[in-house]
Amino acid sequence: MAYLTEARLDSVMDIPLALPSTTLQQGDWLVVGSIQILSPMTLTYKFANLDLLDSTVDTTQIQAVNKIFGNLGLVYLSLWLNYSSGSSPGAAGALDVLIASSLGSFQRNVTNIVTLTTPGIYSWIVANNCQPSSDASSLINSALSIDYTVTITGQVRLDLGS
Amino acid sequence: MAQTELRRGEVIQIAKAMINQGQTLEMRMLTLNLVRVLTFGQIPVYLNSAFGLCSVGLYFGPMISSPLAYVKITTNGTAMLNPYKRKVMKSPGVYRILIANNTSNLDLSVCATGSMKFYQ
Numbered sequence: 001m002a003y004l005t006e007a008r009l010d011s012v013m014d015i016p017l018a019l020p021s022t023t024l025q026q027g028d029w030l031v032v033g034s035i036q037i038l039s040p041m042t043l044t045y046k047f048a049n050l051d052l053l054d055s056t057v058d059t060t061q062i063q064a065v066n067k068i069f070g071n072l073g074l075v076y077l078s079l080w081l082n083y084s085s086g087s088s089p090g091a092a093g094a095l096d097v098l099i100a101s102s103l104g105s106f107q108r109n110v111t112n113i114v115t116l117t118t119p120g121i122y123s124w125i126v127a128n129n130c131q132p133s134s135d136a137s138s139l140i141n142s143a144l145s146i147d148y149t150v151t152i153t154g155q156v157r158l159d160l161g162s
Numbered sequence: 163m164a165q166t167e168l169r170r171g172e173v174i175q176i177a178k179a180m181i182n183q184g185q186t187l188e189m190r191m192l193t194l195n196l197v198r199v200l201t202f203g204q205i206p207v208y209l210n211s212a213f214g215l216c217s218v219g220l221y222f223g224p225m226i227s228s229p230l231a232y233v234k235i236t237t238n239g240t241a242m243l244n245p246y247k248r249k250v251m252k253s254p255g256v257y258r259i260l261i262a263n264n265t266s267n268l269d270l271s272v273c274a275t276g277s278m279k280f281y282q
Contacts, residue, residue: 015275031197032273041245121195
């Protein structure tokens with residue numbers, strides 16, 4: 001069993017990821033946090049909570065045609081390495097995704113631990129996965145904007161490895 | 163601070179901590195991400211050439227030009243403090259984390275992430 005020494009404890013920092021209640025318009029995304037690591041640092045990501053507090057439409061009426069990515073729910077929080085601001089955060093390549101599929105609170109599975117050691121810039125991005133649609137199967141008027149009020153609470157541990 | 167629009171010349175207070183005699187505040191981790199420049203086709207006009215397009219720092223007083231520690235950024239991307247160097251504050255008083263747009267003609271979209279340790 002490893003001992004937790006003062007020097008060991010001193011090289012560990014817990015960094016908050018927080019987004020206060022914020023309106024996220026359809027198709028839009030926000031960077032919630034960015035952390036750059038170098039060798040021999042380690043990032044450990046366990047805990048994140050995504051709350052979908054409010055919507056401008058009845059979420060039960062949202063159909064597949066209203067979603068930009070069919071498998072990413074209404075709103076998602078994705079973790080990216082070296083994300084560049086022009087690309088969509090829902091595209092393939094995210095390291096971890098937390099999905100909110102309805103109004104309510106969605107917690108990441110804390111037993112699924114993501115350990116990151118590759119040097120680079122890690123960014124947590126929250127995105128609204130909805131879009132207007134004039135398709136016949138859409139129950140929502142395409143003139144309406146499908147916006148959500150979201151809150152994020154999370155934490156990531158940075159080990160400096162020194 | 164999650165991604166936020168920071169308009170030209172603006173300063174936003176992200177955090178504030180007050181310490182008393184015998185207490186210690188330590189900062190090692192502070193990252194600034196310039197996600198996007200929102201004003202296109204402009205050559206930046208700097209308010210203070212030392213602070214890049216945008217800077218985030220730890221301040222003991224109100225003067226935006228005299229941080230105790232700061233991170234500046236001059237182009238899209240990320241910059242951070244050296245986490246292996248400690249910034250230890252023991253003087254009683256109010257410490258603030260401020261983020262500033264250092265230009266008079268560009269609006270920016272920025273994100274700042276960091277943590278401080280408090281010892282009593």
